Amino acid sequence: MVVGSRFVVPGAELSERFSRSSGPGGQGVNTTDSRVELSFDVAASTSIPENLRARIVERLGGRLVDGVLTIAASEHRSQLMNREAARERLAVILTEASSPPPPKRRPTKPSRGSKERRLASKKRRSDVKKGRGGRYDD
Structure with missing residues (x-):
């Protein structure tokens, strides 16, 4: 599986688990293991x-469990x-996490x-508010 142009993740490093999915599927929804959990050990x-790898682990810190990124997909039948x-979702997540940080902002x-x-805008607004006659202007 190609992730951007920086690196390729071989299929051997991915592990998949299948389970029953909720959602559409008619009678087959109770018998077909169509839900996929894709796991990838980023840290190892x-x-x-x-x-x-260091950048990805830092950016995905909240999503990783013991260095493993898990993605579940059950939207299709x-x-x-x-x-x-x-796999597409994994590629997008890894591409975004491995992208270089944006350039520093030059203060202006x-x-x-x-x-x-x-x-001038503040002055106009002030004049508008002064022009409002109030009962308590005494």
Whole structure:
């Protein structure tokens, strides 16, 4: 399974469990093991480069249980489609988690024109509120 252009996860590192799924399926819903739980041991994977593995483990810390990422798919009626959906979801999650962090924001100051517009807007708003006659202006 290809994850982005950075690394490839071999099928041998993935483990799948099948169980009965809730939802649509008619009479077959009670007999077919169409729900898929796909597990991938991120922390012990040899297919992910060390620097990316550390980044992925850090970013997915809340989703990992003992370094293992588990994804469940049960939205389709067939086991095969649920397997594909789980693998696609795993690829998306690993791609997002391994992407480099965004560049640091360069701090900027508001321009002179934007300051003037902001102050003029505040002044207009103040005048509107002053113009409202109230009973308690004494």
